[in-house]
Structures are given as structure tokens and as C-alpha cells.
Amino acid sequence: MHQTMPGAQDIIDIVAANSAQGAPIMKCNAALYSSQGVLDGLLTLFHDRLVWNELSDRTSNMLTISTDVLFGATLSPPGKYKFRSFEAAAAANLRVEASTHFTVYTITAHENGRRPLCDTWTFIVGSEEECATWLSLLRFAINPAPIKGDTNALVFLNPVSGKRKSLAIFESVVKPILAIGATKYTLKITESAGYASEFMRTQDLSPYSAIVVVSGDGLLHEVLNGLLRRPDWATYRNIPLGIIPTGTGNGLARSLDVTWPEQAAVALVKAQSQPIDIMSTTLANGAVNHCFLSVTWGLLADVDIESESMRWAGSARLDLYATVRMLNLRYYGGRLHYLPADADADSSAGASASSGGEGAAAEIQQLSLAETGLEAASQGADMPPSDPALPPADAPARVQPAASLHPTLTAGVALPVAKGSLSPRWRTIEGPFVQVIATNVPWLSADFLACSRARITDGAVDLVYSTAVTKWQIFPYLAASAREDHMNTKGVKHVRARAFIIEPTGLRTTSRSDASIQEVQPQRAGASSSPSPSPRPRSLFGSRRSKTPGGSSGTATPPDTPPQVPVPVRVRSQVYTAYHQQTIGRSAAAAAAADLPNGDAEPRPPAQAAFSARSETAAAAAQSPSPAPAVPVARASPAEAEAGAGECRLVGSDGHLVLDGEAAELGAVKVECLPGLLRVICPPWLNEGRTAHAGAAPAKAPEPIAGTLSRERSMLSFGA
């Protein structure tokens, strides 16, 4: 006999009828299968937990399962079932059609970073109808969305992320969890770089309730930029974006406390989300890009850029090269202008911060979070999508909509910044700098804590910078990069900003005194990218930097060499592009472009070609008789290619944007935080502060078992 599952409305009614604070939603006699046999007991479902109490004169065993860690409830065949893997659990229990037995699935707490496991608990109730009601209620407790309506997650999988195990991890871990959690999805395996970006930009997204990547941060960067390039992006801004980490860095996953793919898959089943701030970056040539992790300049940026050729060393490449760079510390001439997010920002910025110019040629508004609509965005996915062109109906007339993709705080600021053009609210820090890290997340990668105070939804970017410190001062900072409070390291300063501008002056030197500020001429947005003459820096590791535009490798510039013409960025980007061709960009486009006559010119990344079979736009472009312009694009970011920023100084394809340390006039970049622009899927056990940071135990620790039951999975302990 097949039991009838209660309808959606029945379930909603039951929950609503018992919605009083603390009242049980359902309660009935239920026996628990255990290693000691079948134990009679009472099972109670509350809003936040499932509790089973043994009915016995001899003992008072109790099992408490937080709904945070509950991710599945299925019928189970009669008998004692315990499963050690997600795969085995899914295979055994999902076949049963009718039973008075049901099994609930929990993910174990992640103690000391250990890999989480699947726990299962099987109960027996009196009738099949009762069993069906329990299942519906439990599934509602896990995620009400599938009960209320249809859901379908779009899953992009990058087969070449990290150690190239994305597909294997998906099959063995993610797929079983999604099956147990009854989460529907559509899987798309990316064919090349740019595939996901092109799909997001051109295809109908209305069938999807979430967009998830099984990859590193790079594929999410593609998804985000593809989405934000749609004319109707605002319609989809509340679709939650998720990441199942299989990449190398995995900075967002670490920041969201889903370090393991199992945790991220459970988060997808539960489908809870929160807003995420997005950084909008604008180069002097007008190219706009968006990122969710960081913008870096100086030490860290150069480590990221220059260690690309050491990919063979795996994630150790950054540590190795950072050590090399720190021992030969460089100083970067330039200015950092920022619009403080906090009223008391000056105190933490130190004495080096000075007020901006007197004039107010650009009208800069320092908007409170409430004014910019962040609070509204935080209300959740129910917020109606806003039209980017229109301010919110109830907003004061002069306030720009928070959802606008167009910078609202820096729109009138031309790059490079003319003296006195910033409003007095801005602060300016004069270089030379050792590094500037602007981060939206605490963790830039799984083991690099850039700023423990950063939050993804605070409407601000955390600027962590060091001016002219010595290598011995900066060393402890990076050495302590995975610990809490390392920000107290001498020489490291921190401010929170709503917007900022980095203006390199073209000097990068190993001598602090040489990295003085060079005045540069203001340049119109969209102007030619040809760099004008400026002094060349001295560089200990300057072979790449000292190449000529002709492409041959040169030698390090001697210290006393007179100023030379600066090196076009196309030469500088060769390392990334070479890496991309060899390791990542295996597309036909890259192969075809290998014959380009100019040895300097690098192929356009395979962004368009990647999706050509599916995209009318790309198909039309392919029929065009004129070959794709041979512009160099560092690391082949599809977004950059689309923006026509071939000579961009801002490079990166993995959520981190890296400013070339040697950039001259065109290197200036303005960055604005767009508060809560999009949403990300996050696990229910995420910190109260809504971002994971070092040393902090989750506020609601995922604790499936409590009371006198043993913590050991599948074992019950009696007595004392």
C-alpha cells in the first residue's frame, strides 16, 4: 500500500498552527533503531530541532538533532540501517516506496577542520500515513522552498579546477547529498573558459532557482560578471549564487564556512542565502569589472601575478614566491584615496592619511547603509527586483539606487584624480606603499586570512595597507596570515571604505626613497591606452618587466639607467597568457591564435568562442570576416575581453582583481562597494556576523547529538 503524502497546504497549515514560540510542530511515539536494538521513545519536532526521548524506566536516553545539520529525510526499508558514506545512504534508502520506517540524515560537526561525515537515524512510527506526515514536515524544516514550489538549481562544473577532481567530487559527494535532500538541479560542465560567463549573459535564467558552481572562485567570477552584463540583470539579482569548492584558492567558500564540498552541498539543499557586497571597478579607460573577493596592489598582487609561472608548485607557489618577494621588498609609488565608511575612520588610518582636496568638483555623497538601500537588500529574496535606472520609490530624490551597477560615489571622478577634485570627505594616503589589499571577505584563500574584520554584507570594503615599512616589519604579517589578530602587526593599517581609488605613479622600486610620487596628467575616460613616457623602475626580478615591446626578453634594468619608455602592458601579461594557453585555455580560439604574426600579441581569450554553439551573438561574431583583434588580455578574463580592456592593468579571473604594480597613467582604478547587490548561498551554521573568520567557533555549532547519547556515530551509550 502506498501512503498518501500530505499536500503542501496541509504541511504549511500544520506548521502555522504550531508556530507559537517553542511549541512542538509534531509529536508521536517513535522507536529508534540503535546498536542496542529497537528502543521505544517519543519523537518531537520543534522549529529548530528534532528531539527523541527514550521511554524506559531504566534509562533516559535523548537524541537532539539541530535542523541546521539536517539535510534529508527519506523512507527506509525495515531493518537497521547505518551508512558511512553519503553515496551508500543515497543508494540504499531512496529506493523504498512504502514503509513505516524513515531515516533522517545529518552532516557531522566540522571539528578541527576534519572532513564531515553523514550520520543517519532511523525511526519507526505506527502507520504509513504518520510516516508520510513526518517526512513532509521534516523536508519542510530542511527547506520549505521545494514544498511551496518547484526549484531547480543550475550547476556549472569546471572540470579543470584545482586538482581536476571536480567531476569526481560531484559524483561521489555532491550528487548523493542533492538526491537525499530532494534538490533538483541541471548540470552543465563547462567546455572552456568563458562558457559560464556567456551562458549567464545570454541565456534564459528564469527556470533556475539558484546558480551554483562546482569549482574555484574563478568560475563564480565568470558567473557574476556574465549576470551583471545582462540588460535584465536586476530581474535576477536575487537568484542565490553558490559555490561548491573544488578549486585552488576557494576564498569565498572559506569565508562562508563551507570549506568542504559536503558542507557546501548541504547548504545548497537548505538554500539559505544572504546578500553579498560586490566591488565595481572602473579603469581610466572606462572598462568596468565586478568582483566579490579582493582588489590588490603591491606585494600580494605581484606575488599573485609573478608566481603564475610556478603553478607546478600548487598552492605552495604563493608562499614560496611571497618569501622571495619579501626578502627583496618593493615599494610602490602612488596614492590611495578613500571615502571612509565609518565616521571614526581617521583614527585607524594613522597620521599618514590627510584630507582630500579643497574643491568639490565631483559631488561625492557619503551615504549611510540605510540610505543606500542595504537594509532593504538584507531583507531577503522577497525584495522585488529593482530597476537599475530608477531610484527606489521611497528614496530621497538625490540618493542613487543601491542596485545601480553604475558607481554612484565615484561617477564624477576622472582618473587620474586631479588635485582638489575630491570632496573633503575623501582621505588621501601618500605612498610609497608596500601593499594595498582591498577585501570584501576575510579569507582571500582557504589559508590566507587577509582581514578578520571583513564581512561580505557590511556595505564596505576593508582596506589593509602598509606604507614604507621594512621587510622585517612586514614579514610577521604574512607569516601570521592564517591567525586571528594578525592585523595588529606593526606597519599594517586598516580602514573601511565605501569607495577608493588607487593611483600608481609608475614607480616600483626596491628603494623606499626612490618610490616618490610622480605627478601624472589627468586622462579622459575611454582615451587611448598608449602609455606616455615615464621613468622605469628598478627591479630585482625585472626580466619580465624589462622586456621590450618587441617581445624579446631583456635583462634587469641597471639602477642608473636613465628613464625609458614604459613597457606596454601587453608584454607584462605574457606570463598569465602563456599559463592560460598551456594550462587552462585549451580552446580552439587559443590554438588558432597561436599563429598570430606579432609575437607580442596574445590571443583574445576563448570567452566568445567558448559558447559559440549556443550563442547567437557569438555565432554572428564567428561569421565576421575580420579576425578577432589580437589584444592581450591578462589571464584571459572573459569580462575584461568583453569590456574591451585589452590593455587593462587590472587583471584576474578568479574573483581577485590584481593591479599591476608597475602601472602608470592608465593604472589608476576606482573601486566602489555596491552594498548587497547580489545574494550568496550560505550554510545555516554560519557565524552571527555572517562571515567565517579565524578562531571563532560557529555561533550555532552544528551539534547533531546531545544528551546521554555517545558522540560516536551509530552507537548509543547507556547509563552514566
Ligand SMILES: Nc1ncnc2c1ncn2[C@@H]1O[C@H](COP(=O)(O)OP(=O)(O)OP(=O)(O)O)[C@@H](O)[C@H]1O
Ligand atoms: N572547461 C574549462 N576549460 C578551461 N578553463 C576553464 C573551463 N571552465 C572554466 N575555466 C576557467 O578556469 C579558470 C580557473 O578556474 P577555477 O577558479 O574554477 O579554479 P582554480 O583557479 O583552481 O581555483 P581558485 O580560483 O579558487 O584559485 C576560470 O577562470 C575559468 O574561466
